[in-house]
Amino acid sequence: METDFPVQGDNRETMKLLSKRIRACAAMAGSGDELARIAEIPRRTLESYLSGKSEPKAMRLASIVKATGVSANWLLTGEGTMMEDGSPVESQTEEEILKEYALIPGYNIQVSAGAGAFPEQNEKPSRKLAFRHKWLRFRGLREKDLVLVFAKGDSMEPTISDNNTLLIDTSQRDLQDGNIYVIRTDGHLIVKRVQQLLNKNILFISDNKTYKEMEISPQDLNDLEIIGKVAWIGKDV
Known part of the structure; x- marks a missing residue:
C-alpha cells in the first residue's frame, strides 16, 4: 500500500511547484472540497498536498488526473500543457484559470x-x-x-x-x-x-x-x- 511522505529539504522546491499544479486542479474542480470528493482523496490528505507539506504517491496523482482530465505529464513534471487543447497554465494563478x-x-x-x-x-x-x-x-x-x-x-x-x-x-x-x-x-x-x-x-x-x-x-x-x-x-x- 502506498503512503505519502513528508517533504524533505532537497525536495521542497519541486513540491512547491507540484502543489501549485494541484491547486490549479482544485480551481478547475471548483474547490478543494470538490476535488477531494471527485478524486476520492480524504480532505485532510489533499490539504497536505495543496500546502506542499507531503508528497503524493502515484495512486493519488492518478486519481487527480482521472477526476480532472489534466495531462499526467503536466501534473507530474510541469512540462507540456495542462489540457488537451494545448493551454499552458504553469504561469497562471487559480483566479486566472477560473477567468479563462x-x-x-x-x-x-x-x-x-x-x-x-x-x-x-x-x-x-x-x-x-x-x-x-x-x-x-x-x-x-x-x-x-x-x-x-x-x-x-x-x-x-x-x-x-x-x-x-x-x-x-x-x-x-x-x-x-x-x-x-x-x-x-x-x-x-x-x-x-x-x-x-x-x-x-x-x-x-x-x-x-x-x-x-x-x-x-x-x-x-x-x-x-x-x-x-x-x-x-x-x-x-
Whole structure:
C-alpha cells in the first residue's frame, strides 16, 4: 500500500511547484472540497498536498488526473500543457484559470439506452470539465445552458462512440435539419440526428446504418421532450 511522505529539504522546491499544479486542479474542480470528493482523496490528505507539506504517491496523482482530465505529464513534471487543447497554465494563478475557463457540470446520465432522467436544478454534478470562455463565445454557447452526459451504445457510430462525453446545449430545443439532439421518449433518453422531410414529418436517424430510422409526425412530436442539441463530443483516441 502506498503512503505519502513528508517533504524533505532537497525536495521542497519541486513540491512547491507540484502543489501549485494541484491547486490549479482544485480551481478547475471548483474547490478543494470538490476535488477531494471527485478524486476520492480524504480532505485532510489533499490539504497536505495543496500546502506542499507531503508528497503524493502515484495512486493519488492518478486519481487527480482521472477526476480532472489534466495531462499526467503536466501534473507530474510541469512540462507540456495542462489540457488537451494545448493551454499552458504553469504561469497562471487559480483566479486566472477560473477567468479563462468555464467549469461545465457533468452528470452520470447515459443517453441512447435505458431509462434516464435529466438532472434536476439542485442536483449535484459528479464532475466538471473546463472549457475556454473564448471557445464557448466563438460557438455561441452560454455556460448556464450547458451540461455533460455520457453516450451509451453504438447506434450513432462512427460519430458518437460508446461512453463518449456529450456537451448538450439545453437552450437549443427547436429541431434543425442535420443536427444531433438528445430526446426523451417513453421515459428513455436517446441521441439522434434530425432530418426534416417534405411532408413536415421528422426523421430521427442513427448514423450507424444497421439501426432503423424513426419517422415522427408533427402531432407525435408533442409526446417527445427535446432536451437539447449536442454541441461537442469528447472522444478517446
